[in-house]
Amino acid sequence: MxxxxxxxxxxxxxxxxxxxxxxxxxxxxxxxxxxxxxxxxxxxxxxxxxxxxxxxLFAGSDELRSRMAAALDAAPAEAGPMTAVGAALDAAAEMLDGFRDHSRRRQALIYATPELMERELSKMASLASSLTAGLRRRGVPEPDASLAAEAGTMVFRVAFEQYVSEGEEAGLGELVRSMLERLPAVTAAR
Missing domain, CATH: 1.10.10.60 (Homeodomain-like)
Structure with a gap:
């Protein structure tokens, strides 16, 4: 003990x-x-x-990926791909929310160091891959599984960048939900 x-x-x-x-x-x-x-x-x-x-700086990545995969798997069977991905993003936000100061310092270090930025991008690709695999297990065909997973990963990344920006007061979960709601508007054909 x-x-x-x-x-x-x-x-x-x-x-x-x-x-x-x-x-x-x-x-x-x-x-x-x-x-x-x-x-x-x-x-x-x-x-x-x-x-x-x-x-x-990346030690929690495996736990984050695991929590996201579990939340995606636990989403209701009738949930569409983006709704299931949204459940995974909610789990990620729940894990990371409340650590804004630490996250700001960490991201500043990552942005300032190409080697760390490369690792960050690799970890994000790993999250997308995990989400894609989870969507496939749910019966989502390709390319829809990959598209939903990549879109969700980008939503999370943009929300997280907003979360660590100076002056931001909204919680990570709130920002993730806001970005998910904005996604249809920015992807609509015009």
Missing amino acids: LVGRWEGGAAGRLREAAMRLYAERGYEQTTVADIASEAGLTARTFFRHFADKREV
Whole structure:
């Protein structure tokens, strides 16, 4: 029991140390040893929690993808593709809402570092892939499954960018719903 609490504490300390150092020194100039030392831990402990120094900022991605997939799978059978995707987006918003300050700092670091931006885009592609697979399991044919998943992923990305923008006060869930409601208007043929 004590080990589990220590490990969770260690991961959090490492994340915070990394965020501080990346902001102060820059991502490229910060080493795993620097992060571990700043957190009062060893590099060995770092590697028990994270594969590399990029993953410190992306550690929750697997849990996010899992929650989204579960919410999509749990959507009513009669729900259309975008309604099911909306359920997945709601689950993501629920997980991330309330961490605006952390999310702002994290996104600023990602936007400032091409290597991190590449990882962010890769993680978003992984979310879209997971949603596509979930829609296919629900019997949604192609290209509809891919189109709905990609549209949903973009809705989430735009809502998240709005969520972390300065001066924004709306919650992530509210922003996701707002973007989903706007989607038909911006995709309508004119």
